[in-house]
Amino acid sequence: MRGLSLNILLAIVWTLFVGEFSLRELAxxxxxxxxxxxxxxxSLGTGNYVRRTxxxxxxxxxxxxxxxxxxxxxxxxxxxxxxxxxxMVIAYPLRLSGDTAQTVLAATITLMPGSVAMGxxxxxxxxxxxxxxxxxxxxxxxxxxxxxDALLPLYGQSAASTAxxxxxxx
Amino acid sequence: MNDFNxxxxxxxxxxxxxxxxxAIGMVRFPDLYSRLHASSKLITLGSAGIFIGVGLEFAQTExxxxxxxxxxxxxxxxxxxxxxxxxxxYLRGLAPLLEGPDEWNALGKAALLDRRLEELQGSAED
Numbered sequence: 001m002r003g004l005s006l007n008i009l010l011a012i013v014w015t016l017f018v019g020e021f022s023l024r025e026l027a028x029x030x031x032x033x034x035x036x037x038x039x040x041x042x043s044l045g046t047g048n049y050v051r052r053t054x055x056x057x058x059x060x061x062x063x064x065x066x067x068x069x070x071x072x073x074x075x076x077x078x079x080x081x082x083x084x085x086x087x088m089v090i091a092y093p094l095r096l097s098g099d100t101a102q103t104v105l106a107a108t109i110t111l112m113p114g115s116v117a118m119g120x121x122x123x124x125x126x127x128x129x130x131x132x133x134x135x136x137x138x139x140x141x142x143x144x145x146x147x148x149d150a151l152l153p154l155y156g157q158s159a160a161s162t163a164x165x166x167x168x169x170x
Numbered sequence: 171m172n173d174f175n176x177x178x179x180x181x182x183x184x185x186x187x188x189x190x191x192x193a194i195g196m197v198r199f200p201d202l203y204s205r206l207h208a209s210s211k212l213i214t215l216g217s218a219g220i221f222i223g224v225g226l227e228f229a230q231t232e233x234x235x236x237x238x239x240x241x242x243x244x245x246x247x248x249x250x251x252x253x254x255x256x257x258x259x260y261l262r263g264l265a266p267l268l269e270g271p272d273e274w275n276a277l278g279k280a281a282l283l284d285r286r287l288e289e290l291q292g293s294a295e296d
Binding site (some may be wrong): 022023024045067068070071072075079083085086087088089090091096099101105106108110111112114115116117118121122126128130132133136137 | 187188191192194201203204207208231234245252256257259274282284
């Protein structure tokens, strides 16, 4: 919170400095302010904010790439004479916890190649998804793991916490 | 074609192409769950392409902020509705066409239904 308010403050100072208050100058001010905050994380106490923002940017880039790949793939399936769908419903044991984080994960998986989130178990430690186009449940879980790995730093959770396997839940 | 504007027209054409394939996929995929793949992913990027093209056509602050809001809500609501449709269909017993495993049926469906039933009974007693 402190990092964000400092960043906005620096952006406003920048608009005063150039003498023009517009969306464009505010955006430039945000970028310059972010550079200042990331140069002096210790004295300003903004290390956490900088890390999180970078995680958000990295996740956004990853997301756009995956979404484009998903669309090209599903578009090709839709146009092929006999789409190789191999539909299945798989369970994915979650390492992420928390309402927001799990919602974002489910939404991202729905926009990813070949998977639509279908539900959580009552304890919300397992995510169920309908998968098409994957060779095996293991291959599909690998894809989910990439998304989860990109999301974990965003919510300040470590990837080290071991996930329960599907068999343990059976 | 003499007023072709690449920055504006290419996103619109790409978006229109993805919306078209979404429609084709909706007709051709075998069951509700597979069709959700076509509707959720392809419609999201397809409409995003069209919106971006329209936003670049106007290229003003007001147009761009509205564009950003439209895209944000599109990305928030489409996966949510796909999730709810898939879950509702599954819990009501519409069997997906499967060539692979069905791990939800093995692990989760009964437990989730029990939990829902308890919630319903709890709210009926209140």
